[in-house]
Amino acid sequence: xxxxxxxxxxxxxxxxxxxxxxxxxxxxxxxxxxxxxxxxxxxxxxxxxxxxxxxxxxxxxxxxxxxxxxxxxxxxxxxxxxxxxxxxxxxxxxxxxxxxxxxxxxxxxxxxxxxxxxxxxxxxxxxxxxxxxxxxxxxxxxxxx
Amino acid sequence: xxxxxxxxxxxxxxxxxxxxxxxxxxxxxxxxxxxxxxxxxxxxxxxxxxxxxxxxxxxxxxxxxxxxxxxxxxxxxxxxxxxxxxxxxxxxxxxxxxxxxxxxxxxxxxxxxxxxxxxxxxxxxxxxxxxxxxxxxxxxxxxxx
Amino acid sequence: xxxxxxxxxxxxxxxxxxxxxxxxxxxxxxxxxxxxxxxxxxxxxxxxxxxxxxxxxxxxxxxxxxxxxxxxxxxxxxxxxxxxxxxxxxxxxxxxxxxxxxxxxxxxxxxxxxxxxxxxxxxxxxxxxxxxxxxxxxxxxxxxx
Amino acid sequence: xxxxxxxxxxxxxxxxxxxxxxxxxxxxxxxxxxxxxxxxxxxxxxxxxxxxxxxxxxxxxxxxxxxxxxxxxxxxxxxxxxxxxxxxxxxxxxxxxxxxxxxxxxxxxxxxxxxxxxxxxxxxxxxxxxxxxxxxxxxxxxxxx
Numbered sequence: 065x066x067x068x069x070x071x072x073x074x075x076x077x078x079x080x081x082x083x084x085x086x087x088x089x090x091x092x093x094x095x096x097x098x099x100x101x102x103x104x105x106x107x108x109x110x111x112x113x114x115x116x117x118x119x120x121x122x123x124x125x126x127x128x129x130x131x132x133x134x135x136x137x138x139x140x141x142x143x144x145x146x147x148x149x150x151x152x153x154x155x156x157x158x159x160x161x162x163x164x165x166x167x168x169x170x171x172x173x174x175x176x177x178x179x180x181x182x183x184x185x186x187x188x189x190x191x192x193x194x195x196x197x198x199x200x201x202x203x204x205x206x207x208x209x
Numbered sequence: 210x211x212x213x214x215x216x217x218x219x220x221x222x223x224x225x226x227x228x229x230x231x232x233x234x235x236x237x238x239x240x241x242x243x244x245x246x247x248x249x250x251x252x253x254x255x256x257x258x259x260x261x262x263x264x265x266x267x268x269x270x271x272x273x274x275x276x277x278x279x280x281x282x283x284x285x286x287x288x289x290x291x292x293x294x295x296x297x298x299x300x301x302x303x304x305x306x307x308x309x310x311x312x313x314x315x316x317x318x319x320x321x322x323x324x325x326x327x328x329x330x331x332x333x334x335x336x337x338x339x340x341x342x343x344x345x346x347x348x349x350x351x352x353x354x
Numbered sequence: 355x356x357x358x359x360x361x362x363x364x365x366x367x368x369x370x371x372x373x374x375x376x377x378x379x380x381x382x383x384x385x386x387x388x389x390x391x392x393x394x395x396x397x398x399x400x401x402x403x404x405x406x407x408x409x410x411x412x413x414x415x416x417x418x419x420x421x422x423x424x425x426x427x428x429x430x431x432x433x434x435x436x437x438x439x440x441x442x443x444x445x446x447x448x449x450x451x452x453x454x455x456x457x458x459x460x461x462x463x464x465x466x467x468x469x470x471x472x473x474x475x476x477x478x479x480x481x482x483x484x485x486x487x488x489x490x491x492x493x494x495x496x497x498x499x
Numbered sequence: 500x501x502x503x504x505x506x507x508x509x510x511x512x513x514x515x516x517x518x519x520x521x522x523x524x525x526x527x528x529x530x531x532x533x534x535x536x537x538x539x540x541x542x543x544x545x546x547x548x549x550x551x552x553x554x555x556x557x558x559x560x561x562x563x564x565x566x567x568x569x570x571x572x573x574x575x576x577x578x579x580x581x582x583x584x585x586x587x588x589x590x591x592x593x594x595x596x597x598x599x600x601x602x603x604x605x606x607x608x609x610x611x612x613x614x615x616x617x618x619x620x621x622x623x624x625x626x627x628x629x630x631x632x633x634x635x636x637x638x639x640x641x642x643x644x
């Protein structure tokens with residue numbers, strides 16, 4: 065139960081810098097809004113490349129933001145282990161995101177074990193309270209070296 | 210039960226052209242290798258932007274290819290309904306894809322109902338028989354207009 | 355957005371009676387603790403038949419309670435439509451439930467559309483705050499007759 | 500890659516006896532039809548307690564059979580480790596099972612790692628070729644003692 069009370073060991077700035085160094089491919093795709101104990105909020109400015117027919121945001125775009133949000137929420141708690149990887153992800157697409165609003169993801173870690181983390185995320189179009197998608201991810205945490 | 214015997218109503222070339230027109234954002238990301246009855250094989254040439262720490266391909270990249278593969282497999286059977294959308298997706302990441310091989314996705318439609326399609330996909334690094342990921346998707350099919 | 359503000363149209367007693375009549379097979383397996391707007395809490399007294407090696411509660415038992423909880427949460431909002439059925443369910447088993455505590459499930463409807471409902475559930479062993487499992491279900495709602 | 504070529508280390512009879520001893524609660528619920536390399540076929544005689552409104556088989560019944568099928572498929576390959584447990588399960592319910600036919604589940608192990616197994620199952624009503632449900636499970640394998 066101790067993990068529920070743990071504090072983050074990395075700040076928002078440290079995580080932003082870590083991502084820029086280790087994952088230069090995605091550093092311009094998203095912004096870390098907030099890091100909390102077992103929580104993170106991230107944001108993606110929606111661009112033309114994220115859109116799909118009907119003026120909506122693509123599923124892979126939502127998956128990408130959720131995956132990044134879960135990754136930073138976990139690293140915030142366990143420190144900079146780049147090789148932490150997704151093992152399972154489930155997404156329900158519930159409503160059509162807006163093409164002209166930032167996409168937000170609010171992440172909450174439900175279990176932070178030694179080997180596995182189980183994490184929830186809800187995605188929103190900024191300015192709208194109804195979630196556009198829900199994501200559940202399981203991450204594998206590398207053993208201490 | 211008739212759907213299991215149905216033949217595709219769009220060819221590989223018609224689907225490639227449809228994607229280029231309706232989803233210009235992704236047309237250069239993937240190639241349709243084969244269309245069959247209730248099946249499709251698609252391919253993504255892996256590029257630098259798809260990579261992640263440890264020399265592997267990102268989860269969102271695999272999700273993107275699977276989503277496109279499922280989309281074309283369904284459109285092949287029902288015709289060009291751009292607004293067909295993913296409602297649920299589950300991915301298991303099983304093995305580390307290779308950074309220097311094309312990513313392949315073999316898609317099989319398990320159920321093609323009037324309103325919902327249920328579809329399986331297996332992802333591979335070209336040249337390796339062990340799947341790197343499995344994906345299951347449910348798509349919502351728009352009513353006939 | 356209106357659904358978020360909707361009130362239940364069936365009470366806890368009406369739902370208990372409905373289950374006893376329509377699903378006599380399960381009426382003794384669980385208890386409805388609370389019905390709220392877009393929410394329900396249900397409980398299963400754990401019995402010998404639910405146990406598994408290592409003194410824990412079986413996965414199918416958790417699935418059964420979650421499925422019943424989601425069903426009553428939806429019927430509470432839409433009325434007694436017995437043919438409402440699960441189309442997709444995902445469960446993450448996170449911690450070992452206790453063999454000698456009631457199993458609880460707290461259900462929250464995330465989306466209540468005309469044809470589909472998307473619902474979250476968290477399962478607990480009574481007396482312990484850390485969830486033992488998380489479940490996500492999609493239900494198909496029959497059209498108005 | 501070796502796992503794909505591995506042979507089972509337990510026979511059908513040894514597994515049936517193991518289940519009877521370790522899980523007496525379920526031994527009368529299902530039958531092991533066949534064990535193969537990385538595969539198993541199991542069967543559940545459908546009884547009154549498995550039924551639901553509309554003359555169909557309940558979702559939890561399908562989950563129960565799939566969970567048992569995956570469990571025996573894994574134990575067949577790794578030997579009698581009772582504490583092997585499900586960590587994640589996803590089910591898609593695709594067609595209505597028949598109330599008066601046995602429920603079958605055909606299980607295939609996609610990955611058998613040291614710590615995790617990833618497994619697919621397709622459920623059928625005996626005598627009907629169209630699957631009624633698909634299940635995907637991840638199991639955690641206890642370390643060697």
